[in-house]
Amino acid sequence: MAATTFVFLFNNYLVFWHGWPGVAPVLGGAAAFLGWLQLAGYVIPVAAIIVFALRNRERPFASDAALLYAVTAYVIAAAFWSTFFIGIVDGVISFLRVEGLLPAVFGKKLAQQLGVSSFRGVYVHLPLMLAAAVVAYYRRGLDFIWLALLVVVAEFQIVIARFIFSYEQAFMGDLVRFWYAALFLFASAHTLVAGGHVRVDVLYTHFTDRRKAMVNAWGSILLGVPLCWTILAVGMAGKASVINSPLLYFETSQSGYGLYVKYLMAGFLAVYAVSMMTQFLAYYLDAMAVLRGQSPSEPAHAPACTWNSSFSHC
Template identity: 55%
Template sequence: MQNIPLTVYLRIAALSMAALSLVYVANNFLIFWWGWPGLNVLFADLEWFWLEPLRQPLKGNLPLLGWLQVLFYFGTIAAIAVFVWRSQERTLVQDSKILDALVGYIIRSAFWAVLLIGVVDMAISFLRVEGLLVQVVGTDFAKDLGRSVYRGANIHYPLIAIGFVIGYFTRTLGFIWLALLIVIAELLIVVTRFIFSYEQAFMGDLVRFWYAALFLFASAYTLVEEGHVRVDILYTGFSERGKAWSNVIGSLLLGLPLCWIILTRGLWGKSNLINAPLLTYEVTQSGYGLYVKYIMAGFLLIYGVSMLIQFTSYFLSNAAILIHERGAHTHKEHPGSV
């Protein structure tokens, strides 16, 4: 019997972990936005796994849709297994770089989306608070823009789509530019408040919106660049293999479970932390602020997915060091180490 290389098992496990996070998010959308049953409801309908039976059994095409969702999970794992088996010449480092590129695309797109949404929503809020919106867009459209559901579906989501298109064609992440915009926005608040005695709710909302994006989106990028501050005084004294073992164990026992906790706790039900604001287009109590509070809940989704994929990449790159794979790089010291 042919001996299966260890890298095959590692690649299947790691790539499946990253892919299943995306499948989980996609299934969450199908359940709460399109009305698909989901695995829990399907298994409860079948009275499997000791789940409490449904009060009313699934009807129509709902059982079929539920089985399709099951197929999404198992089909994804099967497809990855076939891909890995047919590409055994690929290394862990190569797969790690692919995951790095995927995270980079997600983060770039998210940054462009929050930039566009922040600027456009600020302009709308400014025109509303100054009573100019009706003159610019007309009475009916102005009323529609005052409803969070309309503004989200017709303004924010198209801008998010544009952000993902721009993210595909750009290669820079834009952390520095977003940080600069936050400083400029904060400076404008100071100048307008203390010189012109002018301040509106949307100005503070914009700073919080961009700052939350900067903090949460940059975490995955900072991880791959080893820029996070370490509080482990033992790590710097480890050998290269010791550091690799530390990073592999930390990714498996701490990083990946934390990301799955964020995703499951935020997306498990309709009233959970991430789903509830997104489903209701939740906004702040200030009617003339930015209508972006629900999007900030989505930041946690981007954070959880990007960090999970990046921890998977981190696991692969450090596992490559442990098995002495060609192309595996050594760890570099950085100012963030303690």
């Protein structure tokens, strides 16, 4: 299921960014080869996983759950560092632009190009995302919790600038919204596994461990995973969908001198869906471990290994 999700995201990129046909024309037509290639992208990973499972029948469920926890942690960490780097750099660019300092710093031609959302997205944001992916691999810890402090700092500088220096620009408020959205959407998966979501346990608290595992297993498969797939399917159904459209056209806010990050906030929904799905699947595997008389990943309600750990040690 997790592998299929990542294949789906990659195929979505090929279809809407590079014009690939998708799996529909596999029965004929000029694009049949590409269609078969994309279909193979779904079939081969699933077949490989089935073969691996059959050859490793004694492998405990907790090992696979720990692997999914690690994948989730890495996805969230990479997303956090991306929003951190992009927020800082885009904020500086927007400040220089609104003050008319971009030509003096970067030259007239580059200053004009930095005012185009597609140019800034490809040549500024994308390299920062790649750098964030590298940093996330080597970093340890729950870095996304620093987003709470960053939101406070961003709000505080608005208060200081506005009420002391009578200075306020659109990019300052955009930065707060950018980090605020990231905080809640990126933290959701960790909050799930840490048991931090607000809930009223009228019955669940009194269940035995086995019954709790059964509830978690059925809830993850029947409620959690379908919800995440619904977000991805609806958000990426076509070019005009709520996730694809902003990403395709590098959508920005109506304020010409704000941050050029509105399209990334649509991408936050995809990060949320993917991280929650892998977390639900890990939750399911831990529950199955309990039902099979195995030990769940340790600790039971927190990631069992960090994202940069070797998979052989998960």
